[in-house]
Amino acid sequence: MSVAIRVAADQDAGETLYQFDESPLLARQSRQESNARSYPRRIPLALKRARGIHVEDVEGRRFIDCLAGAGTLALGHNHPVVIEAIQQVLADELPLHTLDLTTPVKDQFVQDLFSVLPAELAAEARIQFCGPTGTDAVEAALKLVRTATGRSTVLSFQGGYHGMSQGALSLMGSLGPKRPLGALLSNGVQFMPYPYDYRCPFGLGGAAGVKANLNYLENLLSDPEAGVQLPAAVIVEVVQGEGGVIPADLDWLRGVRAITAKAGVALIVDEIQSGFARTGRMFAFEHAGIIPDVVVMSKAIGGSLPLAVVVYRQWLDSWAPGAHAGTFRGNQMAMAAGSAVIRYLKEHDICAHAAAMGERLGGHLRELQRAYPQLGDIRGRGLMLGVELVDPNGEVDALGHAPYFPRLAPLIQRECLKRGLILELGGRHGSVVRFLPPLVITAEQIDEVAAIFARALAAAVAGL
Numbered sequence: 001m002s003v004a005i006r007v008a009a010d011q012d013a014g015e016t017l018y019q020f021d022e023s024p025l026l027a028r029q030s031r032q033e034s035n036a037r038s039y040p041r042r043i044p045l046a047l048k049r050a051r052g053i054h055v056e057d058v059e060g061r062r063f064i065d066c067l068a069g070a071g072t073l074a075l076g077h078n079h080p081v082v083i084e085a086i087q088q089v090l091a092d093e094l095p096l097h098t099l100d101l102t103t104p105v106k107d108q109f110v111q112d113l114f115s116v117l118p119a120e121l122a123a124e125a126r127i128q129f130c131g132p133t134g135t136d137a138v139e140a141a142l143k144l145v146r147t148a149t150g151r152s153t154v155l156s157f158q159g160g161y162h163g164m165s166q167g168a169l170s171l172m173g174s175l176g177p178k179r180p181l182g183a184l185l186s187n188g189v190q191f192m193p194y195p196y197d198y199r200c201p202f203g204l205g206g207a208a209g210v211k212a213n214l215n216y217l218e219n220l221l222s223d224p225e226a227g228v229q230l231p232a233a234v235i236v237e238v239v240q241g242e243g244g245v246i247p248a249d250l251d252w253l254r255g256v257r258a259i260t261a262k263a264g265v266a267l268i269v270d271e272i273q274s275g276f277a278r279t280g281r282m283f284a285f286e287h288a289g290i291i292p293d294v295v296v297m298s299k300a301i302g303g304s305l306p307l308a309v310v311v312y313r314q315w316l317d318s319w320a321p322g323a324h325a326g327t328f329r330g331n332q333m334a335m336a337a338g339s340a341v342i343r344y345l346k347e348h349d350i351c352a353h354a355a356a357m358g359e360r361l362g363g364h365l366r367e368l369q370r371a372y373p374q375l376g377d378i379r380g381r382g383l384m385l386g387v388e389l390v391d392p393n394g395e396v397d398a399l400g401h402a403p404y405f406p407r408l409a410p411l412i413q414r415e416c417l418k419r420g421l422i423l424e425l426g427g428r429h430g431s432v433v434r435f436l437p438p439l440v441i442t443a444e445q446i447d448e449v450a451a452i453f454a455r456a457l458a459a460a461v462a463g464l
Helices: 024-032 080-091 104-115 134-149 206-222 250-263 284-288 332-347 350-371 408-418 443-462
Strands: 004-010 015-021 047-051 054-057 062-065 126-129 154-157 189-192 233-236 266-270 294-297 309-312 375-381 384-389 424-426 432-435
Touching: 015 408, 062 443, 080 332, 104 126, 104 332, 134 233, 134 266, 134 294, 134 309, 189 206, 206 250, 233 250, 250 266, 250 284, 332 350, 350 375, 350 384, 350 443, 384 408, 408 424, 408 432, 408 443
Parallel strands: 154 189, 154 233, 233 266, 266 294
Antiparallel strands: 004 015, 047 054, 054 062, 126 309, 294 309, 375 384, 384 432, 424 432
């Protein structure tokens, strides 16, 4: 869909709404860009400038950005420390592209990154710079663990999202992107149930569901009749993002770490979206107090510019020179910007701020939940929050929860956009509304986001 924005008065609500008409700019995008484009279909905007938590379109309309580059913009758009870091690289005539040759900027970035790792991991950490996307870092992690262990199978989880290249795609829970491709390049993936408490795959929920899940995993790795070869690794998101903002139970994570360590299986934690203070800790796995064998990072690590790395424990570092390479793994501006973001996160205790703002937004959403039974589950950690929409008139499941409500989610998203708020959807059947605002969002701005969402929710429910 292509749009321009015009303003119309909503007489009932007494507020100004944006309505969507055709725009030459967006019509041209629709004609010339690939049919695989995604965000413009749901968020049909032509953006001109941005600062902080706001973006402005070509018609001069301002929107609060609670998508933030799918979590990439930890400090929001054009933060001064990021701009200063980029400008300094240019002013100093530093090389912009160095493959994997080192530079003072690169060395400083590595020291800054290692300074925020748990001490036990930092003491023996190795780092691999990858092509500038999270999916390439996942591919590197797969090569790493398979080389080190001599095994090829990888265990992934239902609802997981690890990228769109064919190796990473084979780890994805969602069937939609995989179905047209037939056989994927990687055929050694076994899927496990994720501890999705609201929709517990064992029909138990709570501690009983966690215990059953861990028993299942432990049996799979130890039973000689399980039918699954001992894997090279288990890969997991501590908070599933695209899968519906589902936070893993912390006891479950500790159990997974213990089981994999006992079995000699590497634990890969995908922190591409949840890393760098997003969940209220620098890395989401820190909530459980575990030390993974491999951590995959991208998005916020480059300070809004493309960058991806794999950090891993020394015992895995047995692959040969050139085992994983990529032309654009030496982006100096991204490393400088990344260092600036890491230092800012530390100096301003953004972890604590993200935790507090996430609790504030969650409180607003739980208040709305009392009035709207369509808000089935409110969950997440820090400023990685989701609302699972349910049909209160539908048949409940084994845990007494109403079914998914995929028809309501896009209506809410559209009503939010009309009121100047950009949100994304995700989860099973696209029934989860996701909040990923910049981590520097203020309390007053959180209240504004919640107020807009409340009005959009009311309008969407009324329009059913």
